[in-house]
Amino acid sequence: xxxxxxxxxxxxxxxxxxxxxxxxxxxxxxxxxxxxxxxxxxxxxxxxxxxxxxxxxxxxxxxxxxxxxxxxxxxxxxxxxxxxxxxxxxxxxxxxxxxxxxxxxxxxxxxxxxxxxxxxxxxxxxxxxxxxxxxxxxxxxxxxxxxxxxxxxxxxxxxxxxxxxxxxxxxxxxxxxxxxxxxxxxxxxxxxxxxxxxxxxxxxxxxxxxxxxxxxxxxxxxxxxx
Amino acid sequence: xxxxxxxxxxxxxxxxxxxxxxxxxxxxxxxxxxxxxxxxxxxxxxxxxxxxxxxxxxxxxxxxxxxxxxxxxxxxxxxxxxxxxxxxxxxxxxxxxxxxxxxxxxxxxxxxxxxxxxxxxxxxxxxxxxxxxxxxxxxxxxxxxxxxxxxxxxxxxxxxxxxxxxxxxxxxxxxxxxxxxxxxxxxxxxxxxxxxxxxxxxxxxxxxxxxxxxxxxxxxxxxxxxxxxxxxxxxxxxxxxxxxxxxxxxxxxxxxxxxxxxxxxxxxxxxxxxxxxxxxxxxxxxxxxxxxxxxxxxxxxxxxxxxxxxxxxxxxxxxxxxxxxxxxxxxxxxxxxxxxxxxxxxxxxxxxxxxxxxxxxxxxxxxxxxxxxxxxxxxxxxxxxxxxxxxxx
Numbered sequence: 001x002x003x004x005x006x007x008x009x010x011x012x013x014x015x016x017x018x019x020x021x022x023x024x025x026x027x028x029x030x031x032x033x034x035x036x037x038x039x040x041x042x043x044x045x046x047x048x049x050x051x052x053x054x055x056x057x058x059x060x061x062x063x064x065x066x067x068x069x070x071x072x073x074x075x076x077x078x079x080x081x082x083x084x085x086x087x088x089x090x091x092x093x094x095x096x097x098x099x100x101x102x103x104x105x106x107x108x109x110x111x112x113x114x115x116x117x118x119x120x121x122x123x124x125x126x127x128x129x130x131x132x133x134x135x136x137x138x139x140x141x142x143x144x145x146x147x148x149x150x151x152x153x154x155x156x157x158x159x160x161x162x163x164x165x166x167x168x169x170x171x172x173x174x175x176x177x178x179x180x181x182x183x184x185x186x187x188x189x190x191x192x193x194x195x196x197x198x199x200x201x202x203x204x205x206x207x208x209x210x211x212x213x214x215x216x217x218x219x220x221x222x223x224x225x226x
Numbered sequence: 227x228x229x230x231x232x233x234x235x236x237x238x239x240x241x242x243x244x245x246x247x248x249x250x251x252x253x254x255x256x257x258x259x260x261x262x263x264x265x266x267x268x269x270x271x272x273x274x275x276x277x278x279x280x281x282x283x284x285x286x287x288x289x290x291x292x293x294x295x296x297x298x299x300x301x302x303x304x305x306x307x308x309x310x311x312x313x314x315x316x317x318x319x320x321x322x323x324x325x326x327x328x329x330x331x332x333x334x335x336x337x338x339x340x341x342x343x344x345x346x347x348x349x350x351x352x353x354x355x356x357x358x359x360x361x362x363x364x365x366x367x368x369x370x371x372x373x374x375x376x377x378x379x380x381x382x383x384x385x386x387x388x389x390x391x392x393x394x395x396x397x398x399x400x401x402x403x404x405x406x407x408x409x410x411x412x413x414x415x416x417x418x419x420x421x422x423x424x425x426x427x428x429x430x431x432x433x434x435x436x437x438x439x440x441x442x443x444x445x446x447x448x449x450x451x452x453x454x455x456x457x458x459x460x461x462x463x464x465x466x467x468x469x470x471x472x473x474x475x476x477x478x479x480x481x482x483x484x485x486x487x488x489x490x491x492x493x494x495x496x497x498x499x500x501x502x503x504x505x506x507x508x509x510x511x512x513x514x515x516x517x518x519x520x521x522x523x524x525x526x527x528x529x530x531x532x533x534x535x536x537x538x539x540x541x542x543x544x545x546x547x548x549x550x551x552x553x554x555x556x557x558x559x560x561x562x563x564x565x566x567x568x569x570x571x572x573x574x575x576x577x578x579x580x581x582x583x584x585x586x587x588x589x590x591x592x593x594x595x596x597x598x599x600x601x602x603x604x605x606x607x608x609x610x611x612x613x614x615x616x617x618x619x
Contacts, residue, residue, distance in 0.1 A: 049617060058536055059613035077608070078540045085538025092616065096533045100234035110537050157537070 005165060005197050006032040006055055010064035013050050013220075024050040026220035027064065034164070037191055037198045039208050042217035048201035049169050051217065055199065056088050056167045069164075085113050089158030089196075093170035095150040097142040103129060103153045104138040110161045128156045132186055148179025155183060159190055166190075168200040172207065184210055228543075232551040239523070246519040247559040250595075253512040254563025255570065257505055258588060262571050264501045509591060516599025520552055524603045531607045532615035541608045548604045552596045560592045 013025040024047040032038050040048045053059035055066055057073050057080040066073045068087065074080055084090075089110075097106045104125050111121035129138060132152040142150050151171060158166055171187070172180035188210050190196055200207055208214050216224045236243050403411065524531070531544065564585065 050613075053613040053617075056536075058616075059611075078542075081535060081538050081540045083538075084536065085540075088538075090536050096529070096536070096616065098231075098530055098533060100231065100238065105230075109534075113538050113540075113543065 003033050004031050005034045005036075005069060006030070006199070007067040008051075008055065008064065009067065011051070011054055011061050011066060012063045013047075013054055013059065014062040023047075023220045025054060025061070028220070028222055030215065030222065032197060032199060034197055035191065035195045036213060037187070037200065037211045039211040039214045040199065040201045040217055041203065041208060041214055044203075046217040047220040048217055050220075052167045052169050052199065052201050056090060056165075057083055058090075085110065085161070087163050087165060089161065089163040089166040091151070091154050091158045091166065091168035091171045093173040095142070095147075095154045095174075097150055097153055097157070099142050102139045102141055103134060103145065103149075106142070106153055107156045107160050110157060114161060125156075125160060128160055129153070132156045133182070146179070148175050148182060151175055151179065151183055152186065155186055155190075159194070159196070162194060162196075164197060166196055166198045168198060168202075170202055170204075171200060172202070172204050180204065180206065228547050228550045229554075231547060232554055235523070235527070235551060236554060242519060242522070243555055243558075246515055246555050247562075249515040250512050250556055250559025251563045251566070253508040254560050254588065254592075255567040256508055257591065258564050258567025259571050260501045260504060261587065262568070264498055266571075267497075509595065513595050513598040516552060516556060516595060517602060519555065520548060520599055520603035521606065523551070524548070524607045528610055528615050531610045532612040535610065535612040536616065544607050545600075545604045548600050548607060549596065552600045552603075556592050556596050556599075560588065564588050 008028050008030045011025055011028040011030075012023060015022050015024055026047075028051060040051060042048055050059065054061050057066070060075070068083070074083060090096075097103075098109070101109070104122070107125040107129060108121045111124065112118075116124075126135075126138060129135060132155060134149060134152055134156070137145060137149060137153075142153070145153065151174070155171070158168075166187075168187070172183050175183065184206060187198055187200070191198055200211070202208070214226050215222050216226075534544065534547075
């Protein structure tokens with residue numbers, strides 16, 4: 001089995017702002033191996049989030065392409081949505097939970113999209129929430145949870161379908177140091193327990209420490225890899 | 227789950243939802259009321275026609291026929307329209323002729339009940355007997371007046387007992403007590419059959435029932451001054467045959483019941499057309515209200531849809547969410563609207579009643595309204611670019 005899970009080939013994303021064209025991601029060639037924790041670091045606006053979006057199929061490249069497990073990402077929006085549903089878990093800096101739903105329902109959502117029966121979805125969601133230390137917060141809505149707790153719910157939502165690839169955009173960027181540490185610990189545990197691949201865009205040096213590899217982006221280009 | 231999700235979302239903007247539902251509520255009240263009013267008025271106007279001519283009819287440029295003072299049946303013209311009803315029903319209370327069953331009337335000699343068919347004058351009896359004579363002689367044309375009574379028996383009786391003119395049979399002659407026939411106190415008499423006619427009709431105050439085989443004869447009485455002929459067909463399997471027969475035997479245009487009603491409904495066309503315009507405007511207005519509410523809701527929840535897209539929600543699921551929300555909003559307004567509309571019309575306008583059919587129309591309208599009000603918001607939600615929305619957060 002090929003050990004490469006993600007490969008980007010000359011991946012480029014150009015935004016047009018008025019008459020100016022800005023390359024947010026500029027001919028990026030990158031390979032990520034299965035079970036790897038890769039961090040993408042760089043200053044604000046260097047294209048970290050855009051690169052994550054392109055890898056996860058949230059955005060379409062201007063040129064180049066992304067290969068996931070040996071296949072090019074599909075081009076239609078619905079096929080991309082299905083691809084994300086099956087293979088990708090997203091964790092965002094601002095958690096991006098649905099405020100109308102409880103922690104449990106937020107976590108259950110990806111399972112519902114996969115048509116998992118409600119009872120099974122319920123059990124699995126509770127299990128993973130307990131795993132991230134929120135066993136007593138099932139029925140709390142996001143507004144009733146702290147930032148750290150919300151990010152743990154977001155992590156649980158990203159992991160619930162056991163996707164092979166987790167894309168995290170500044171997962172600790174909005175958290176205090178203690179909560180940030182908890183999230184990092186969880187990421188490490190999940191990576192070890194479920195052999196999941198993590199690509200994390202971050203400013204946080206602590207994250208880089210737990211990573212197998214880091215790449216540095218500047219003006220949309222990879223300037224060094226370590 | 228989407229219902230729960232939709233409910234939670236609706237709770238976020240209770241005022242907006244309440245106003246939208248109120249708009250739909252008012253529209254549905256007006257729709258229900260106006261529909262029921264126009265339908266009921268039309269029904270009320272058509273009902274007497276249905277009573278007279280039953281479930282089906284033909285109408286020709288026919289004529290009226292009535293019993294004159296002299297006891298004769300003659301065509302009449304003028305203020306009151308009367309009907310010749312041609313029927314194959316077996317229900318004697320309305321009309322008793324079965325065109326496929328020969329019901330002979332036998333004449334017999336008997337003192338009482340002289341010269342009458344259910345109390346009709348001799349002249350009218352003569353009229354029918356003359357026209358329907360199959361065999362034998364008529365009581366009124368006999369020289370020695372020996373034949374003074376009539377009785378009707380079924381054709382099956384005649385057939386089973388092989389009865390023919392000249393036979394003597396026993397019949398139970400009922401006694402008339404307080405204007406009603408009493409067979410219990412009746413008397414068995416020996417009678418001699420002197421004639422038979424093909425007859426199975428009854429005569430009521432405003433109609434005459436005749437076999438259609440004699441229609442041509444009756445029509446010939448007054449070709450030019452006809453008004454209506456109505457056919458009451460209770461056994462639909464004979465309907466086409468009867469109509470065909472009438473077409474063959476008369477020179478009049480044959481119309482179906484639907485055609486008849488559509489002619490009558492012309493008077494309602496103007497009113498109906500006005501009501502339809504009002505209903506269409508209300509329908510468009512309601513759809514626009516729904517469209518506006520859902521569009522605002524989608525715009526406000528761009529981030530939410532972007533998140534749902536990012537976790538892999540497809541267009542179908544997004545459409546389901548928006549449709550569920552739209553249906554919930556519409557159902558609140560519609561449920562209350564239909565109920566209040568019905569309550570309003572039945573309480574305040576007498577003689578108008580809510581019709582079950584209205585409910586189906588309203589449900590249909592609601593579904594169309596929800597679909598129309600959702601299409602564009604769904605399109606907008608599907609077109610949300612998750613990356614752009616989440617990046618701008």
